[in-house]
Amino acid sequence: MIPQPFLNTIATKHHLSKAELEVLSLAMEGESIGAIADLLKISEDAVRKRLSEVYHKFQIVGRGPVKLPQLQRQLMKQYQEQLKAQGDLALNISLGTSYHLTQPQINNSMDWDGAPDVSVFYGRATELALLKDWIVNQGCRLVSLLGIGGVGKTVLGVRLAHQIQEHFESLIWRSLYFAPSLQEFLDQLIKVLSLNKETPNLNTVDQQISWLVSYFRSYRCLVIVDGFESILSRGKLAGTYREGYDNYGKFLKRIGEEPSKSCVIITSREKINEISYLQGETSRVKSLKVEGLGEDARFLLKEKGLSAEENWQQLIEDYRGNPLMLKLVAATIQEVFDGNVKDFLETTFFTHDVTGFVRELLDQLSELEAKIIVQMANEKEPIILQQLRENLSGVSSQDVISAVASLRQRALVEKSRDGFTLPPVIRATLGNGYHLPN
Numbered sequence: 001m002i003p004q005p006f007l008n009t010i011a012t013k014h015h016l017s018k019a020e021l022e023v024l025s026l027a028m029e030g031e032s033i034g035a036i037a038d039l040l041k042i043s044e045d046a047v048r049k050r051l052s053e054v055y056h057k058f059q060i061v062g063r064g065p066v067k068l069p070q071l072q073r074q075l076m077k078q079y080q081e082q083l084k085a086q087g088d089l090a091l092n093i094s095l096g097t098s099y100h101l102t103q104p105q106i107n108n109s110m111d112w113d114g115a116p117d118v119s120v121f122y123g124r125a126t127e128l129a130l131l132k133d134w135i136v137n138q139g140c141r142l143v144s145l146l147g148i149g150g151v152g153k154t155v156l157g158v159r160l161a162h163q164i165q166e167h168f169e170s171l172i173w174r175s176l177y178f179a180p181s182l183q184e185f186l187d188q189l190i191k192v193l194s195l196n197k198e199t200p201n202l203n204t205v206d207q208q209i210s211w212l213v214s215y216f217r218s219y220r221c222l223v224i225v226d227g228f229e230s231i232l233s234r235g236k237l238a239g240t241y242r243e244g245y246d247n248y249g250k251f252l253k254r255i256g257e258e259p260s261k262s263c264v265i266i267t268s269r270e271k272i273n274e275i276s277y278l279q280g281e282t283s284r285v286k287s288l289k290v291e292g293l294g295e296d297a298r299f300l301l302k303e304k305g306l307s308a309e310e311n312w313q314q315l316i317e318d319y320r321g322n323p324l325m326l327k328l329v330a331a332t333i334q335e336v337f338d339g340n341v342k343d344f345l346e347t348t349f350f351t352h353d354v355t356g357f358v359r360e361l362l363d364q365l366s367e368l369e370a371k372i373i374v375q376m377a378n379e380k381e382p383i384i385l386q387q388l389r390e391n392l393s394g395v396s397s398q399d400v401i402s403a404v405a406s407l408r409q410r411a412l413v414e415k416s417r418d419g420f421t422l423p424p425v426i427r428a429t430l431g432n433g434y435h436l437p438n
Protein backbone atom coordinates (compact mmCIF):
# COMPACT_ATOMS: atom_id res chain seq x y z
CA MET A 1 0.00 0.00 0.00
CA ILE A 2 1.16 3.52 -0.70
CA PRO A 3 1.66 5.41 2.55
CA GLN A 4 -0.30 8.56 3.21
CA PRO A 5 2.69 10.93 3.65
CA PHE A 6 3.89 9.97 0.18
CA LEU A 7 0.40 10.61 -1.21
CA ASN A 8 0.30 13.97 0.59
CA THR A 9 3.59 15.04 -0.95
CA ILE A 10 2.66 13.94 -4.41
CA ALA A 11 -0.79 15.54 -4.08
CA THR A 12 0.84 18.87 -3.22
CA LYS A 13 3.12 18.56 -6.24
CA HIS A 14 0.11 18.01 -8.49
CA HIS A 15 -1.93 20.77 -6.82
CA LEU A 16 -4.68 18.48 -5.59
CA SER A 17 -7.23 20.05 -3.24
CA LYS A 18 -7.82 18.53 0.20
CA ALA A 19 -11.13 17.06 -1.04
CA GLU A 20 -9.42 15.47 -4.05
CA LEU A 21 -6.65 14.04 -1.91
CA GLU A 22 -9.24 12.55 0.43
CA VAL A 23 -10.96 10.72 -2.41
CA LEU A 24 -7.66 9.64 -3.93
CA SER A 25 -6.42 8.22 -0.61
CA LEU A 26 -9.55 6.12 -0.18
CA ALA A 27 -9.47 4.96 -3.80
CA MET A 28 -5.85 3.89 -3.36
CA GLU A 29 -6.90 1.84 -0.36
CA GLY A 30 -9.21 -0.06 -2.70
CA GLU A 31 -12.51 1.47 -1.56
CA SER A 32 -15.30 1.44 -4.16
CA ILE A 33 -17.01 4.61 -5.37
CA GLY A 34 -20.07 3.70 -3.29
CA ALA A 35 -18.02 3.11 -0.15
CA ILE A 36 -16.12 6.39 -0.60
CA ALA A 37 -19.42 8.24 -1.04
CA ASP A 38 -20.71 6.69 2.20
CA LEU A 39 -17.55 7.39 4.13
CA LEU A 40 -17.36 11.03 3.05
CA LYS A 41 -21.14 11.53 3.13
CA ILE A 42 -21.22 12.85 -0.43
CA SER A 43 -22.93 11.57 -3.58
CA GLU A 44 -21.31 9.01 -5.88
CA ASP A 45 -21.37 11.65 -8.61
CA ALA A 46 -19.35 13.97 -6.43
CA VAL A 47 -16.80 11.18 -5.87
CA ARG A 48 -16.54 10.56 -9.63
CA LYS A 49 -16.16 14.27 -10.27
CA ARG A 50 -13.31 14.58 -7.77
CA LEU A 51 -11.62 11.48 -9.15
CA SER A 52 -11.85 12.77 -12.70
CA GLU A 53 -10.19 16.02 -11.52
CA VAL A 54 -7.42 13.87 -9.99
CA TYR A 55 -6.93 11.93 -13.25
CA HIS A 56 -6.78 15.19 -15.10
CA LYS A 57 -4.11 16.59 -12.75
CA PHE A 58 -2.04 13.40 -13.09
CA GLN A 59 -2.59 13.48 -16.86
CA ILE A 60 -4.18 10.04 -16.90
CA VAL A 61 -6.07 9.58 -20.12
CA GLY A 62 -8.15 6.72 -21.51
CA ARG A 63 -11.49 5.09 -20.70
CA GLY A 64 -13.05 5.46 -17.27
CA PRO A 65 -12.52 1.99 -15.79
CA VAL A 66 -8.83 1.76 -16.69
CA LYS A 67 -7.90 5.11 -15.23
CA LEU A 68 -7.78 4.09 -11.58
CA PRO A 69 -5.48 1.05 -12.08
CA GLN A 70 -3.33 3.20 -14.31
CA LEU A 71 -3.01 5.87 -11.62
CA GLN A 72 -2.32 3.20 -8.99
CA ARG A 73 0.50 1.76 -11.11
CA GLN A 74 1.96 5.20 -11.73
CA LEU A 75 1.96 6.11 -8.04
CA MET A 76 3.32 2.75 -6.92
CA LYS A 77 6.15 3.04 -9.42
CA GLN A 78 7.06 6.52 -8.19
CA TYR A 79 6.89 5.38 -4.60
CA GLN A 80 9.16 2.40 -5.23
CA GLU A 81 11.62 4.58 -7.08
CA GLN A 82 11.73 6.94 -4.13
CA LEU A 83 12.31 4.08 -1.72
CA LYS A 84 15.09 2.67 -3.86
CA ALA A 85 16.79 6.03 -4.09
CA GLN A 86 16.66 6.46 -0.38
CA GLY A 87 18.10 3.13 0.66
CA ASP A 88 17.27 1.34 3.80
CA LEU A 89 16.88 2.95 7.10
CA ALA A 90 18.03 0.61 9.74
CA LEU A 91 17.01 1.36 13.21
CA ASN A 92 18.89 -0.12 16.01
CA ILE A 93 17.04 0.49 19.16
CA SER A 94 19.06 0.44 22.26
CA LEU A 95 17.51 0.02 25.63
CA GLY A 96 16.75 3.14 27.55
CA THR A 97 15.77 6.36 25.89
CA SER A 98 18.45 6.77 23.25
CA TYR A 99 18.14 5.36 19.75
CA HIS A 100 20.95 4.80 17.28
CA LEU A 101 20.40 5.09 13.58
CA THR A 102 22.96 2.77 12.06
CA GLN A 103 23.06 3.14 8.28
CA PRO A 104 23.66 6.55 6.87
CA GLN A 105 20.56 7.60 5.09
CA ILE A 106 19.87 10.39 2.68
CA ASN A 107 16.19 11.01 3.04
CA ASN A 108 15.75 13.98 0.74
CA SER A 109 12.03 13.97 1.30
CA MET A 110 10.14 17.22 1.10
CA ASP A 111 6.73 17.07 2.70
CA TRP A 112 4.97 20.42 2.38
CA ASP A 113 1.54 19.07 3.40
CA GLY A 114 -0.56 22.03 2.14
CA ALA A 115 1.75 24.93 3.02
CA PRO A 116 0.51 28.10 1.26
CA ASP A 117 1.84 29.27 -2.05
CA VAL A 118 4.29 32.15 -1.64
CA SER A 119 4.80 33.19 -5.24
CA VAL A 120 3.49 36.66 -4.32
CA PHE A 121 5.73 37.84 -1.52
CA TYR A 122 6.95 41.34 -0.74
CA GLY A 123 9.83 42.67 1.33
CA ARG A 124 11.25 40.87 4.38
CA ALA A 125 14.81 40.88 3.01
CA THR A 126 16.25 41.81 6.43
CA GLU A 127 14.26 39.16 8.26
CA LEU A 128 15.18 36.47 5.73
CA ALA A 129 18.89 37.36 5.88
CA LEU A 130 18.87 37.25 9.68
CA LEU A 131 16.99 33.95 9.84
CA LYS A 132 19.29 32.37 7.26
CA ASP A 133 22.30 33.48 9.26
CA TRP A 134 20.87 32.00 12.45
CA ILE A 135 19.97 28.69 10.89
CA VAL A 136 22.59 28.07 8.20
CA ASN A 137 25.66 29.81 9.68
CA GLN A 138 25.03 29.61 13.39
CA GLY A 139 23.32 26.21 13.38
CA CYS A 140 20.25 27.25 15.38
CA ARG A 141 18.12 24.26 16.27
CA LEU A 142 14.96 25.99 17.45
CA VAL A 143 13.62 29.27 16.05
CA SER A 144 10.28 30.93 16.63
CA LEU A 145 8.58 33.52 14.44
CA LEU A 146 6.24 35.48 16.69
CA GLY A 147 3.71 38.14 15.78
CA ILE A 148 0.11 39.28 15.71
CA GLY A 149 -2.41 37.43 13.51
CA GLY A 150 -2.14 38.24 9.82
CA VAL A 151 1.29 39.84 10.04
CA GLY A 152 2.80 37.23 7.72
CA LYS A 153 4.47 34.61 9.92
CA THR A 154 3.29 31.63 7.91
CA VAL A 155 4.33 32.96 4.51
CA LEU A 156 7.66 34.12 5.94
CA GLY A 157 8.23 30.61 7.28
CA VAL A 158 7.43 29.03 3.93
CA ARG A 159 9.58 31.51 2.02
CA LEU A 160 12.48 30.92 4.39
CA ALA A 161 12.12 27.15 4.11
CA HIS A 162 12.23 27.40 0.30
CA GLN A 163 15.42 29.41 0.51
CA ILE A 164 17.30 27.17 2.93
CA GLN A 165 15.97 23.73 1.98
CA GLU A 166 19.13 22.86 0.05
CA HIS A 167 21.00 22.76 3.36
CA PHE A 168 18.79 19.96 4.66
CA GLU A 169 18.22 16.33 3.79
CA SER A 170 14.54 16.41 4.56
CA LEU A 171 11.88 18.99 5.14
CA ILE A 172 8.50 18.70 6.81
CA TRP A 173 5.91 21.46 7.06
CA ARG A 174 3.02 20.87 9.45
CA SER A 175 0.20 23.04 10.72
CA LEU A 176 -1.14 22.62 14.25
CA TYR A 177 -4.46 24.13 13.16
CA PHE A 178 -6.46 21.05 14.19
CA ALA A 179 -4.56 20.85 17.48
CA PRO A 180 -3.16 17.30 17.25
CA SER A 181 -2.00 15.75 20.49
CA LEU A 182 1.80 15.65 20.80
CA GLN A 183 1.68 11.91 20.29
CA GLU A 184 -0.21 12.22 16.98
CA PHE A 185 2.04 15.02 15.85
CA LEU A 186 5.27 13.16 16.61
CA ASP A 187 3.87 9.99 15.12
CA GLN A 188 3.39 11.82 11.82
CA LEU A 189 6.90 13.27 11.89
CA ILE A 190 8.42 9.89 12.64
CA LYS A 191 6.44 8.21 9.86
CA VAL A 192 7.56 10.75 7.30
CA LEU A 193 11.18 10.64 8.44
CA SER A 194 11.36 6.88 8.49
CA LEU A 195 9.58 6.79 5.13
CA ASN A 196 6.69 4.99 6.72
CA LYS A 197 8.69 1.82 7.10
CA GLU A 198 8.61 -0.21 10.25
CA THR A 199 9.26 2.26 12.99
CA PRO A 200 10.38 0.92 16.33
CA ASN A 201 7.75 0.37 18.97
CA LEU A 202 7.59 3.77 20.49
CA ASN A 203 5.07 3.34 23.24
CA THR A 204 5.37 6.60 25.05
CA VAL A 205 5.74 10.22 24.07
CA ASP A 206 9.14 10.24 25.81
CA GLN A 207 10.31 7.43 23.52
CA GLN A 208 9.01 9.27 20.47
CA ILE A 209 10.86 12.42 21.54
CA SER A 210 14.06 10.44 22.13
CA TRP A 211 13.80 8.84 18.69
CA LEU A 212 13.44 12.27 17.08
CA VAL A 213 16.24 13.81 19.12
CA SER A 214 18.55 10.99 17.95
CA TYR A 215 17.37 11.40 14.38
CA PHE A 216 17.92 15.16 14.50
CA ARG A 217 21.44 14.53 15.80
CA SER A 218 22.28 12.26 12.86
CA TYR A 219 20.46 13.91 9.96
CA ARG A 220 19.76 17.43 8.82
CA CYS A 221 16.01 17.91 8.96
CA LEU A 222 14.08 21.13 8.68
CA VAL A 223 10.73 20.98 10.42
CA ILE A 224 8.33 23.92 10.24
CA VAL A 225 5.50 23.89 12.75
CA ASP A 226 2.87 26.45 11.85
CA GLY A 227 0.23 28.03 14.09
CA PHE A 228 1.51 27.01 17.51
CA GLU A 229 -1.16 29.21 19.15
CA SER A 230 -3.72 26.52 18.25
CA ILE A 231 -2.52 24.46 21.20
CA LEU A 232 -2.44 27.45 23.54
CA SER A 233 -5.26 28.38 25.83
CA ARG A 234 -8.00 30.92 25.40
CA GLY A 235 -8.77 33.22 28.33
CA LYS A 236 -5.31 32.84 29.88
CA LEU A 237 -2.11 34.88 29.68
CA ALA A 238 -0.16 34.55 26.41
CA GLY A 239 1.82 31.33 26.14
CA THR A 240 -0.33 29.14 28.44
CA TYR A 241 -0.86 25.63 27.05
CA ARG A 242 -4.34 24.21 26.52
CA GLU A 243 -5.17 21.42 28.92
CA GLY A 244 -3.40 18.24 27.86
CA TYR A 245 -0.92 19.99 25.57
CA ASP A 246 1.85 21.05 27.93
CA ASN A 247 3.99 18.08 26.86
CA TYR A 248 4.72 20.10 23.68
CA GLY A 249 6.80 22.27 26.02
CA LYS A 250 8.81 19.25 27.12
CA PHE A 251 9.43 18.33 23.47
CA LEU A 252 10.65 21.85 22.62
CA LYS A 253 12.89 21.95 25.67
CA ARG A 254 14.69 18.80 24.54
CA ILE A 255 14.96 20.02 20.95
CA GLY A 256 16.41 23.29 22.22
CA GLU A 257 18.84 21.74 24.65
CA GLU A 258 20.25 18.66 22.93
CA PRO A 259 22.89 18.61 20.16
CA SER A 260 21.36 18.52 16.70
CA LYS A 261 22.03 19.00 12.99
CA SER A 262 18.39 19.86 12.45
CA CYS A 263 16.22 22.89 12.91
CA VAL A 264 12.64 23.29 14.09
CA ILE A 265 10.98 26.58 13.10
CA ILE A 266 7.75 27.49 14.84
CA THR A 267 5.27 30.25 13.98
CA SER A 268 3.02 31.51 16.75
CA ARG A 269 0.81 34.46 17.69
CA GLU A 270 1.85 33.99 21.29
CA LYS A 271 5.23 33.56 22.91
CA ILE A 272 6.45 30.07 23.65
CA ASN A 273 7.73 29.90 27.21
CA GLU A 274 10.36 27.19 26.66
CA ILE A 275 11.88 29.24 23.84
CA SER A 276 11.82 32.41 25.96
CA TYR A 277 13.87 30.62 28.64
CA LEU A 278 16.40 29.12 26.25
CA GLN A 279 16.91 31.90 23.74
CA GLY A 280 19.86 34.25 23.81
CA GLU A 281 22.53 35.98 21.76
CA THR A 282 24.91 33.05 21.92
CA SER A 283 22.30 30.34 22.19
CA ARG A 284 21.11 28.10 19.38
CA VAL A 285 17.54 28.93 20.27
CA LYS A 286 16.23 32.20 18.91
CA SER A 287 13.05 34.18 18.34
CA LEU A 288 12.15 36.75 15.74
CA LYS A 289 9.38 39.25 16.35
CA VAL A 290 7.63 39.63 13.00
CA GLU A 291 6.45 43.22 12.55
CA GLY A 292 4.27 44.77 9.85
CA LEU A 293 5.47 45.17 6.26
CA GLY A 294 6.18 48.93 6.55
CA GLU A 295 6.88 50.66 3.24
CA ASP A 296 6.77 47.33 1.41
CA ALA A 297 3.03 47.17 2.09
CA ARG A 298 2.76 49.61 -0.82
CA PHE A 299 3.39 46.72 -3.20
CA LEU A 300 0.36 45.01 -1.71
CA LEU A 301 -1.85 48.08 -2.16
CA LYS A 302 -0.59 48.44 -5.71
CA GLU A 303 -1.39 44.81 -6.43
CA LYS A 304 -4.93 45.47 -5.14
CA GLY A 305 -5.24 48.31 -7.67
CA LEU A 306 -5.74 51.12 -5.12
CA SER A 307 -5.28 54.79 -6.03
CA ALA A 308 -4.53 58.12 -4.24
CA GLU A 309 -0.98 57.02 -3.41
CA GLU A 310 -0.31 60.09 -1.29
CA ASN A 311 -2.71 58.63 1.31
CA TRP A 312 -1.27 55.12 1.38
CA GLN A 313 1.22 55.97 4.08
CA GLN A 314 -1.61 56.88 6.44
CA LEU A 315 -3.47 53.65 5.72
CA ILE A 316 -0.34 51.54 6.22
CA GLU A 317 0.41 53.37 9.46
CA ASP A 318 -3.16 52.90 10.78
CA TYR A 319 -2.85 49.17 10.21
CA ARG A 320 0.78 48.98 11.34
CA GLY A 321 1.61 47.39 7.99
CA ASN A 322 -0.39 44.22 8.78
CA PRO A 323 -0.78 42.55 5.36
CA LEU A 324 -3.93 40.58 6.19
CA MET A 325 -5.76 43.62 7.59
CA LEU A 326 -4.60 45.73 4.64
CA LYS A 327 -5.86 43.09 2.24
CA LEU A 328 -9.24 43.02 3.97
CA VAL A 329 -9.62 46.78 3.95
CA ALA A 330 -8.30 47.07 0.38
CA ALA A 331 -11.10 44.82 -0.84
CA THR A 332 -13.71 47.18 0.65
CA ILE A 333 -11.94 50.27 -0.66
CA GLN A 334 -11.96 48.69 -4.07
CA GLU A 335 -15.64 47.72 -3.93
CA VAL A 336 -17.12 50.82 -2.30
CA PHE A 337 -14.68 53.64 -3.10
CA ASP A 338 -13.46 52.52 -6.52
CA GLY A 339 -10.06 51.96 -4.98
CA ASN A 340 -9.60 55.55 -3.82
CA VAL A 341 -7.83 55.50 -0.44
CA LYS A 342 -8.36 59.23 0.12
CA ASP A 343 -12.15 58.93 -0.20
CA PHE A 344 -12.13 55.98 2.13
CA LEU A 345 -10.00 57.70 4.79
CA GLU A 346 -12.27 60.74 4.70
CA THR A 347 -15.13 58.47 5.80
CA THR A 348 -13.45 56.02 8.16
CA PHE A 349 -10.32 53.91 8.35
CA PHE A 350 -11.60 50.50 9.36
CA THR A 351 -14.27 48.05 8.24
CA HIS A 352 -16.26 45.26 9.85
CA ASP A 353 -14.04 42.66 8.20
CA VAL A 354 -11.10 44.05 10.07
CA THR A 355 -12.87 44.50 13.40
CA GLY A 356 -14.20 40.95 13.06
CA PHE A 357 -10.64 39.68 12.74
CA VAL A 358 -9.44 41.82 15.65
CA ARG A 359 -12.31 40.52 17.83
CA GLU A 360 -10.98 37.02 17.22
CA LEU A 361 -7.66 38.17 18.68
CA LEU A 362 -9.37 39.82 21.65
CA ASP A 363 -11.34 36.66 22.39
CA GLN A 364 -8.09 35.02 23.44
CA LEU A 365 -7.44 37.47 26.26
CA SER A 366 -7.58 36.73 29.96
CA GLU A 367 -10.16 38.63 31.98
CA LEU A 368 -7.57 41.01 33.41
CA GLU A 369 -5.98 41.65 30.01
CA ALA A 370 -9.43 42.50 28.63
CA LYS A 371 -10.13 44.88 31.52
CA ILE A 372 -6.81 46.62 30.92
CA ILE A 373 -7.36 47.26 27.25
CA VAL A 374 -10.88 48.53 27.89
CA GLN A 375 -9.32 51.00 30.34
CA MET A 376 -6.78 52.01 27.75
CA ALA A 377 -9.52 52.52 25.17
CA ASN A 378 -11.23 54.95 27.54
CA GLU A 379 -8.10 57.08 27.78
CA LYS A 380 -7.10 59.40 24.98
CA GLU A 381 -3.58 59.83 26.31
CA PRO A 382 -0.98 57.13 27.00
CA ILE A 383 -1.55 55.51 30.37
CA ILE A 384 1.17 54.63 32.85
CA LEU A 385 1.39 51.51 34.97
CA GLN A 386 0.75 53.39 38.19
CA GLN A 387 -2.54 54.72 36.83
CA LEU A 388 -3.60 51.28 35.67
CA ARG A 389 -2.88 49.82 39.09
CA GLU A 390 -4.91 52.53 40.80
CA ASN A 391 -7.88 51.97 38.50
CA LEU A 392 -7.81 48.22 39.06
CA SER A 393 -8.20 48.21 42.79
CA GLY A 394 -7.90 44.81 44.42
CA VAL A 395 -5.57 43.44 41.72
CA SER A 396 -1.95 42.87 42.73
CA SER A 397 0.83 44.81 41.00
CA GLN A 398 2.39 41.55 39.86
CA ASP A 399 -0.83 40.51 38.14
CA VAL A 400 -1.15 43.88 36.40
CA ILE A 401 2.47 43.71 35.24
CA SER A 402 2.07 40.15 33.89
CA ALA A 403 -1.13 41.09 32.08
CA VAL A 404 0.46 44.18 30.47
CA ALA A 405 3.50 42.10 29.45
CA SER A 406 1.17 39.53 27.92
CA LEU A 407 -0.72 42.23 25.98
CA ARG A 408 2.58 43.70 24.76
CA GLN A 409 3.68 40.26 23.64
CA ARG A 410 0.46 39.82 21.67
CA ALA A 411 1.20 43.20 19.98
CA LEU A 412 -2.19 44.51 21.13
CA VAL A 413 -0.64 47.24 23.28
CA GLU A 414 2.12 49.65 22.28
CA LYS A 415 4.57 51.47 24.50
CA SER A 416 5.76 55.02 24.07
CA ARG A 417 7.88 57.24 26.30
CA ASP A 418 4.71 58.52 27.94
CA GLY A 419 3.09 55.19 28.66
CA PHE A 420 0.98 52.46 27.07
CA THR A 421 -1.42 53.02 24.17
CA LEU A 422 -3.55 50.98 21.79
CA PRO A 423 -2.90 50.70 18.05
CA PRO A 424 -5.70 52.49 16.12
CA VAL A 425 -7.39 49.29 14.90
CA ILE A 426 -7.62 47.85 18.41
CA ARG A 427 -9.03 51.13 19.71
CA ALA A 428 -11.55 51.24 16.87
CA THR A 429 -12.67 47.66 17.54
CA LEU A 430 -13.10 48.34 21.24
CA GLY A 431 -15.10 51.47 20.45
CA ASN A 432 -17.46 49.36 18.39
CA GLY A 433 -19.35 47.40 20.99
CA TYR A 434 -16.77 45.11 22.57
CA HIS A 435 -17.94 42.98 25.43
CA LEU A 436 -15.58 41.69 28.06
CA PRO A 437 -15.23 37.91 27.98
CA ASN A 438 -17.19 36.16 30.76
Ligand SMILES: Nc1ncnc2c1ncn2[C@@H]1O[C@H](COP(=O)(O)OP(=O)(O)OP(=O)(O)O)[C@@H](O)[C@H]1O
Binds near residue numbers: 121156
Ligand atom coordinates in the same frame (compact mmCIF):
# COMPACT_ATOMS: atom_id res chain seq x y z
N1 LIG B 1 5.48 39.55 2.72
C1 LIG B 1 4.25 39.38 2.22
N2 LIG B 1 4.01 39.66 0.92
C2 LIG B 1 2.78 39.49 0.40
N3 LIG B 1 1.71 39.05 1.09
C3 LIG B 1 1.90 38.76 2.38
C4 LIG B 1 3.17 38.92 3.01
N4 LIG B 1 3.05 38.55 4.29
C5 LIG B 1 1.77 38.18 4.46
N5 LIG B 1 1.08 38.31 3.32
C6 LIG B 1 -0.33 37.96 3.13
O1 LIG B 1 -1.05 38.32 4.30
C7 LIG B 1 -1.92 37.29 4.72
C8 LIG B 1 -1.55 36.82 6.10
O2 LIG B 1 -0.28 36.17 6.07
P1 LIG B 1 0.03 34.91 6.99
O3 LIG B 1 -1.06 33.91 6.86
O4 LIG B 1 1.40 34.48 6.71
O5 LIG B 1 -0.07 35.58 8.42
P2 LIG B 1 0.15 34.91 9.84
O6 LIG B 1 1.01 35.84 10.60
O7 LIG B 1 0.64 33.54 9.67
O8 LIG B 1 -1.33 34.95 10.43
P3 LIG B 1 -2.01 33.97 11.49
O9 LIG B 1 -1.51 34.36 12.84
O10 LIG B 1 -3.46 34.27 11.33
O11 LIG B 1 -1.65 32.57 11.14
C9 LIG B 1 -1.83 36.21 3.66
O12 LIG B 1 -2.84 36.41 2.72
C10 LIG B 1 -0.48 36.45 3.01
O13 LIG B 1 -0.43 36.03 1.71
Ligand SMILES: [Mg+2]
Binds near residue numbers: 153227
Ligand atom coordinates in the same frame (compact mmCIF):
# COMPACT_ATOMS: atom_id res chain seq x y z
MG1 LIG C 1 -0.17 31.70 10.15
